[in-house]
Amino acid sequence: MINSSQEKQSKPVFLNLHNISKSFGAIEALKGINMQLFAGEVVGLMGDNGAGKSTLIKILSGNYPPTEGEMYLGGERRQFNKPVDARSNGIEVVYQDLALCDHLTAAHNVFLGREKKKRLGPLKILDNGFMFSKAGEIFAMLKSETRPRDLVKQMSGGQRQAVAIARTQLSSPELVLMDEPTAAISVRQVSEVLGLIKRLQSQGVGVLLISHRMPDIFTVCDRVVVLRRGEKVADKHISQTSQDEVTGLITGAVESA
Amino acid sequence: MTDTSLTKAIDSQTHSVWQRLYRSQPFWVTIAAIGLCIVLSWAGTNSRGEQVFFTAQNFNNVALNFSFIGIIAIGMTAVIITAGIDLSVGSVMGLSGIATGLTLSSGYGVEAGIAAGLLTALACGFVNGFLISYVGLSPFVVTLGMLSICRSLALVVSNNKMFYEFGPDEDLFVSIGGGSYFGIANSLVLMLILTIFLGFMLNFTAWGRHLYAIGSNENAATMTGVPVKAVKMSAYLFCSLTAGMSAIMIVGWMGSVTNALGMIYELRVIASAVIGGADLMGGVGSAYGALIGSFLVELIRNGLLMAGVDPYWQGTFVGLFIIFAVALEKIRSQRSR
Numbered sequence: 228m229i230n231s232s233q234e235k236q237s238k239p240v241f242l243n244l245h246n247i248s249k250s251f252g253a254i255e256a257l258k259g260i261n262m263q264l265f266a267g268e269v270v271g272l273m274g275d276n277g278a279g280k281s282t283l284i285k286i287l288s289g290n291y292p293p294t295e296g297e298m299y300l301g302g303e304r305r306q307f308n309k310p311v312d313a314r315s316n317g318i319e320v321v322y323q324d325l326a327l328c329d330h331l332t333a334a335h336n337v338f339l340g341r342e343k344k345k346r347l348g349p350l351k352i353l354d355n356g357f358m359f360s361k362a363g364e365i366f367a368m369l370k371s372e373t374r375p376r377d378l379v380k381q382m383s384g385g386q387r388q389a390v391a392i393a394r395t396q397l398s399s400p401e402l403v404l405m406d407e408p409t410a411a412i413s414v415r416q417v418s419e420v421l422g423l424i425k426r427l428q429s430q431g432v433g434v435l436l437i438s439h440r441m442p443d444i445f446t447v448c449d450r451v452v453v454l455r456r457g458e459k460v461a462d463k464h465i466s467q468t469s470q471d472e473v474t475g476l477i478t479g480a481v482e483s484a
Numbered sequence: 485m486t487d488t489s490l491t492k493a494i495d496s497q498t499h500s501v502w503q504r505l506y507r508s509q510p511f512w513v514t515i516a517a518i519g520l521c522i523v524l525s526w527a528g529t530n531s532r533g534e535q536v537f538f539t540a541q542n543f544n545n546v547a548l549n550f551s552f553i554g555i556i557a558i559g560m561t562a563v564i565i566t567a568g569i570d571l572s573v574g575s576v577m578g579l580s581g582i583a584t585g586l587t588l589s590s591g592y593g594v595e596a597g598i599a600a601g602l603l604t605a606l607a608c609g610f611v612n613g614f615l616i617s618y619v620g621l622s623p624f625v626v627t628l629g630m631l632s633i634c635r636s637l638a639l640v641v642s643n644n645k646m647f648y649e650f651g652p653d654e655d656l657f658v659s660i661g662g663g664s665y666f667g668i669a670n671s672l673v674l675m676l677i678l679t680i681f682l683g684f685m686l687n688f689t690a691w692g693r694h695l696y697a698i699g700s701n702e703n704a705a706t707m708t709g710v711p712v713k714a715v716k717m718s719a720y721l722f723c724s725l726t727a728g729m730s731a732i733m734i735v736g737w738m739g740s741v742t743n744a745l746g747m748i749y750e751l752r753v754i755a756s757a758v759i760g761g762a763d764l765m766g767g768v769g770s771a772y773g774a775l776i777g778s779f780l781v782e783l784i785r786n787g788l789l790m791a792g793v794d795p796y797w798q799g800t801f802v803g804l805f806i807i808f809a810v811a812l813e814k815i816r817s818q819r820s821r
Contacts, residue, residue, distance in 0.1 A: 311709050326704035328697045330767035339697055340709035342690040352688040394708070 238265040239301075241401050241433055242287075242318075247296035249282050256282040258457045259296070266401060269424065269434045271444035271465075274454035275477055280437045281323075283454070284404050287435070288320040289313035319395035323406040325387055327379045333386075334362035334375035337394045365393040368430075369423050385416030392423050402433040409443050421447050441470045453477055460484070509761030509813050510773040517780045524787045537790050544669065550782035551671040552734045553749065557756040557774040558678045559726030562719045564757055565686075567699040567766025568616065568623040570720060572608060573727040573753055575634035577746030580605045581731040582638045585647030585741040594653035594660070598732055605728025606721060608634060613720035617713040631750065638743035648740035661736015671733040675775070678726065683771035695719060699766025755802060756781050759809045781805070 242264040249257040257279045264270060274280050286293050289307030298305050300316055307313045313320070327336050335342075338358050345354040362375040371389035373382070379390060388408055395403045405424070409417045417440075424434055424447045438444055444451055445465060453461040453476040460483040461468070461476045468484070475481030505511045524537040536542065556573050563570045584601035588594070608630060615626045650657045665673050686692035694715045697705040706712050727746070735741040760777025762769030784805060785798050 310707055314709070320707075322704075322707060324703075326701065326707045328700035328704055328767070330696050330700040331693065335693055335697075339693070339705065342693060344690065350689075353690060353693065355688075 238267055240264070241266045241301065243299040243302075245297045245299065247283070247286065247293045247298070249279075249286060249291075249294050255457050257286075257293070257454075260454075260459050262452060262459065262462065264402060264433055264435060267428065267431045267433050268450065269428050269436065269448045271448035271451040272435055272437045272454065273439075273441075273444060273451060273473060273477055277456075278454040278477075279457045280454055281406060284320070284406050284435070284437060287313065287318060288404055289318075314398065314400075317398075317401035319398065319400040319403050321388075321391045321395060321403065321405045321408060323410070325391040327387055327390060329380040330378065332376050332378055333366075333373055333382070333390045333393075334358045336379055336390050337362045337365065337375075337397065339394070341397060361397075362393060365396045368396070369393060369426050371419070371423065383416060384412035385419040388412065388416070388420045389423060392420075392427070396427075400432060402435065403427060404435045404437075406437045407439065408436070409438060409440055417443065441473065444473075445470060455479060507816060509809070510770055510776050512812065513760060513773070513776045513780050513809070517776060517783055520780070520783050520787060524783075524790060527791060537787070542786070542790070546779075546782055546786050547672045548669050548737065549786070550778050551669065551675040552730050552737075553752050553756055553782065554675045554775055554778035555671065555678055555730040555733070556723075556726050556749065556753045557760070557778045558675070558682050558771060559723035560753050560757045561760070561762045561769045561771065561774040562682060562686075562695060563623075563723045564754075564762040564764060565695045565699045565766065565769040566716055566719050567702070567764075568716065568719065569627060569754070569764065570612065570723045571624065571627040571750050571754075572612060572630035572634060573723065574746040574749035574751075575631045575638070576605050576608045576724050576727040577731040577734075577749060578638040578743055579608065579634040579641070580728040581735045581741040581745040582642045582647070582743055584732055584735055585650070586641060588650040588653070588657060589647045591651045593651070594657045597650070597653070597657060598660075601732045601735075602725065602728045605724045605731070608727075609721040609724025610717075612724065613717035616720060617716040635743070635747075638745075642743045644743060646740055646742045658736050658739055661733045662739070671730075671737065674729065674733060678729075679771045679775045681771075682774070686771060691715065691718070696767055699763075699768070752781060752802075753778075755806050758806060761813070763813070 240263050244260055244262040247257055247260040248255065260283065272280050272283065285291055289310045289312045292306065292308065305316060307316070310320070328339065331339070335358065343354045343357050343361070344351040345357075359375045366373045366375065366389060369389055369392065371386065371393075373386045373389045373393070379387060382390070392403070408420050412420065421443060424436065427434055428447070436444070436448060448465050450462070450464050451468060451473060452459060453473060455477065461473070463484060472481060472484060476484060525535070529535055556577070560570060560573065580601040583604040584597045587600040588597040612627055612630055615621045616623050660670060663670050686695065694705065694710045697710055698712055698715060702712060731745065734745065756778035757769065757774050758764065758777070759780055760770070760773030760775070762773060781802055784801055788798055788801060789795065
């Protein structure tokens with residue numbers, strides 16, 4: 228077990244994964260992963276296709292349970308059976324496909340499934356005014372030029388990312404999981420999204436960032452974890468490693484570090 | 485960032501009122517309907533030069549004919565917004581009408597008759613909704629099956645007989661479907677109420693937002709905690725219920741019911757909803773669109789009749805209008821991208 232960064236952290240441990248494994252039939256997607264995430268830390272999760280990154284994210288987000296192993300949140304053991312469980316425990320997810328509805332406005336996407344309602348006599352109706360202004364505040368905090376009343380259909384890739392990230396900010400979460408947020412967008416929009424991640428960090432929110440792009444990880448992350456064929460092969464502070472070493476770890480040229 | 489610029493950002497929209505109207509299908513359908521009315525009032529005279537289109541008699545006719553279709557188009561719009569389809573509405577109408585007719589003619593009161601019709605419709609909607617939402621079958625196939633089942637059950641139950649004696653409450657029952665309220669036919673009143681109801685639900689409740697969300701991205705709706713299955717179920721229940729309501733109104737108005745009631749109505753209903761801007765791909769549609777769409781379809785039918793065009797041509801014109809409406813929508817959405 229490698230935990231070179233642990234003693235440097237003075238922040239409390241938010242999430243502790245103990246011996247997490249996941250198999251699909253005969254395929255072992257994850258093998259005995261031990262990992263800690265500290266409060267407010269940005270951790271990069273890297274690995275080749277099929278290394279188990281998305282599987283790990285899906286376990287953390289409650290999309291499926293691990294075959295073996297335990298998850299501890301703030302010292303207490305937790306089990307997530309559905310995405311809402313993860314959310315109520317302070318873990319929000321930005322899915323790879325963003326999970327946005329094109330025909331709804333930015334604000335309605337942010338509040339999707341958590342609509343703010345007000346009473347109108349015996350009825351409960353949508354409080355659109357509140358949703359527009361709250362979404363506007365979140366976009367302002369993220370320093371994004373997204374307008375709450377615009378339909379998502381008309382938005383650029385960077386703005387869509389901002390909407391998906393804004394959605395995580397409704398409940399002041401402890402940890403935001405992001406699956407390849409910079410995979411399908413232009414260079415200018417990448418820096419926009421990296422800016423959003425830094426803004427989250429400055430608010431004290433922890434981020435677990437999956438990315439294929441080495442520069443992204445080295446720009447925003449405090450620590451990098453590398454998976455290879457379902458096993459954790461490295462867990463290092465960003466200042467103690469290099470892009471070359473991480474590339475080697477991903478491909479297997481470097482056994483472990 | 486100061487307060488004023490934040491409020492400004494919140495209030496600003498990319499599109500002005502005019503741009504939004506330009507993009508809205510119901511707006512263009514309204515223009516088309518008004519235009520058609522003008523043309524018909526000018527052309528709609530008989531050989532002796534008397535006005536035949538702009539008469540109270542003809543307007544009543546149009547209003548009645550379109551309200552029976554329009555009532556179901558409201559329900560259909562809710563289903564189409566979720567990217568679904570309900571092909572069974574015509575048959576559900578037939579079965580509900582028979583259930584009502586049978587109950588009334590067996591000597592039960594009007595409440596029992598209406599309850600029989602509505603509960604029959606709800607039962608069909610429940611089966612549709614359950615198989616589509618919870619079992620995950622394709623809406624097209626499930627409702628196609630229901631189309632066949634309901635039509636056949638209507639035959640079985642009615643034994644191919646016509647019901648025209650509606651028991652002790654006959655007068656009351658006939659006055660519900662055939663009567664009017666301050667000069668407006670009851671079925672038209674019901675349709676207007678349903679339009680306002682659906683318009684309210686779509687714009688001001690979470691249920692409405694969820695219908696649109698499911699239609700645009702069902703996966704996203706599931707992952708963000710929207711009760712997708714229950715919402716889809718409710719859409720099919722609502723759609724079948726409107727078919728049952730329409731059946732009760734039309735049976736009262738006609739004063740009789742056979743198992744052929746509502747035959748191929750599903751096509752006119754779907755055509756109305758689509759012309760009114762409901763997108764079969766999901767995520768788009770409005771209550772007003774359903775109303776104006778069914779109005780335009782009836783106006784085309786009526787106009788052709790008034791103009792003395794052979795009724796055999798009706799289907800061709802309505803069909804052309806459906807294709808034209810969908811093509812127009814496609815062109816507009818491409819240009820505004």
